[in-house]
Amino acid sequence: MVYELQKLITSIVLVVLVVLGISKLSNIIFKTEQNVVAYKVDVQEKEVKSDTELQIDLPLFLAKGTVEHGKKVFKKCAACHSINENGKNKIGPALWSVMNRKSGELQDFKYSKALLDYGKQWDFLELNGFLLKPATWIRGNKMGFAGLKDEKDRASVILYLNESSNNPLPLP
Known part of the structure; x- marks a missing residue:
């Protein structure tokens, strides 16, 4: 045994x-060491812009849109936002006079911590970046909208938001 x-x-x-x-x-x-066929090139490092720094020619960008087209495109936003003067908050905050308003400033709306901490004024550039891709422009915000890819649509909505105000900002 x-x-x-x-x-x-x-x-x-x-x-x-x-x-x-x-x-x-x-x-x-069967040696698995890989031979790299390339030349090493020394490059200077360049500072990368953050998500919140989008470089555009603002007058040229805004010229692509119209207030009338913005009113039509805004219908996508109307399910969650009101645009009327003295309009009530819905799922999202009321957007009357949003231009030049600080993010997270409406007292009667519960904003995400990300929007409260963001602390920037809504202007043409900020709204363009936010409307392009809200989730990456201000990481951690609650807005469940994918964004407006089309420049004409974004420019038009921004012009419409600017006009929907007691004190519209002057166009650049």
Whole structure:
């Protein structure tokens, strides 16, 4: 009986050694070191703009839109936002006179911590970036809108929001 047990243990050890040996041998034979065919180029590092720094030619950008088109596109926003003077908050805050208002400033709306901490004034550039991709412009905000990819649509909504105010900002 002891002899049978020794044969079993020896067989198991032998199988393990063979498997490890084959693995090691195949690594030696089929060397997996990759040769990179390229030249190393030294480049100067350039400072990367953050998500909140979008460079555009503002007058040219706004010229793509119209207030009338903005009124039509805003219908996508109307489910969550009111645009009327003295309009009530809905799922999102009322947007009458939003231009030049500090983010998170309406007292009767519960903003996300991200919007409260953001602390910037809504102007043409800020709204353009936010409307392009709200989730990446102000990370952590609660707005569940994917954004307006089309420049004409964004410019038009911004012009419409600017006109929907007691004190519209002068166009650049």
